[in-house]
Amino acid sequence: MKMEEMPTLPQDIIIEILIRLPLKTLLKFRSVSKSWLSLLSDTQFHKTHINFSINNPKFTDYTLAAVPTVSGLGKICQVYTISSVNSSVIVSKHECPSKTLSLSAWILGSxxxxxxxxxxxxxxxxxxxxxxxxxxxxxLNIEYEVGDGGVHVSYGFGYDSYAEDYKVVKMFSFPRIDDEGRHVNMVSVYSLKGSSWSSIQGFDSGHVNGNVGVFANGVLHWEGCYDYVLGGVSLEIVTLDLATERYGRIALPRYEGRGIRWRLGESRGRLVACCNCESNKADMWVMKEYGVEKTWTKLVTISSPDDGRVNISPLFVAENGDEVLVKLGTEVTLYNSSNASFKRIVDYVSGDFLQVQVATYLESLASPHV
Structure with missing residues (x-):
């Protein structure tokens, strides 16, 4: 009796199945056949897989890459899987997939x-x-007459969905020599598709405080400071749309007083902002609907266990905000709001942290060669 051939599934059904599988499985499937290697190497499949992961955060695990610089040990790369189940954030050790991260001087975004x-x-x-x-x-480097205030350099990295191109942004910010308090901003963009740098118009008056921009919703975000607004200083988010190369502003929740420091982050597609408003206390906010400033919602107030001032930066937020993963000074820690407890995530053999660089990202097959 002749054995019947197995029916072949339609291509769209195969894709719907594959985009739901763990990345480790997809990497193995590239060895199944030439047709599967071709499918899993196709940029359109990469986009479909990424879009499914972004639009289904409840079913998507994220990855935390941490590169602490430890006294006496140098840079150490540690990678963790982040899962969110209702109010809990589960962080588990994951083998480092690449030693290249350990060699980095600085992580500029994901x-x-x-x-x-x-x-x-x-x-x-x-x-x-x-x-x-x-x-x-x-x-990129530039030559420019720098005054006593020096120069502040900031980067950003994101995806231009209109041009289907990954872009790196570099900002040089100089205090104006003839106008105390105001700044000149020179901005350049590197296109991975075009393999070249190009200059774009800088934004007016203000400057960014952070060294690295946060990418969300097709837009880069930096903590910004606009000088001499109504006779004082205005703290807002400076945005740059990578498709239109136009700047914008997003208002932050209002706080009174001086010495306030904001730190931005992105969690499962949402913009997160942490207001370090006191010496050892920070309020964490999430923007529920992007671009709608009235949807800023305070999730939790975090009291640092340290006596001195420590800046808290958001890394990942559970669905209802009961647990949040944060960078606390030079530590990466999980904060539980129900009992105000901290659990250190990044460990090391010996010595003390001098600094720690972090990036949270979803695992994908995306190629750095556009």
């Missing part, structure tokens, strides 16, 4: 499973830690 970082030489790199593929290109 997007669609890719991480942008500096290297030991005067270069930048876009890396997929899961596949090990990377793209190295020259960093």
């Amino acid at each position: 997007c669609n499973g890719l991480i942008c970082l500096t290297t030991d030489s005067f270069n930048l790199m876009v890396l997929n830690p899961c596949t090990g593929k990377f793209n190295v290109f020259p960093d």
Whole structure:
């Protein structure tokens, strides 16, 4: 009796199945056949997989890459899987997929499973830690007359969905020599598709406080400071739309007093802001509907266990905000609001943290070569 051939599933059904599988499984499936390798290498499948992961946060695990610099040990790469179940955040150790992160001088952002970082030489790199593929290109420097205030440099990394291009933004901010308090901002954008830097118009008057922008909703965000607004200083979010290359502003929740420091983050597609309003206390806010300032919602107030001032930065937030993953000074820790407890995540053998660089991202097959 002749054995009947197994029926072949339609391509769209196969894709619907594959995008729901763990990335580790997809990487193994590339060896099944030439047709599967072709499918899993296709940029359209990469986009479909990424969009499914972003639009289904309840079913998507994220990854935390931490690169602490430890006294006497140097840089150590540690990678963790982040799962969210209702009010709980579960963080489990995950083997480091690439030693390249350990060599980075600084992590400059993440997007669609890719991480942008500096290297030991005067270069930048876009890396997929899961596949090990990377793209190295020259960093940008400029010559400019710098006053007594020096120069502040900030980066940003994100995806231009209109041009289907990954872009790196670099800002140089100088205090004006002839106008105390105001700034000149020179901004350049690197296109991975075009393999080149180009200059764009800088935004007016203000400057950014953070070193690294946060990418969410197709837009880069920095903590911004606008000088001499109504005779004082206005703290807002400076935005840059990567598709239109236009700047914008998003108002932050209002606080009175001086010495307030904001730290931005992104969690499961939502913009998160942490107001370090007292020496050892911070309020964490989430924007429930992007671009609608009245939807800023305070999740939790975090009291630092340290006596001195420590800046708290948001990394990942549980669905109802009961548990939040934060960067607390040079530590990465999980805060539980129900009992006000801290649990250190990043461990080390010995010595003390000098600094820690972090990036949270979803695992993907995205290629750094556009």
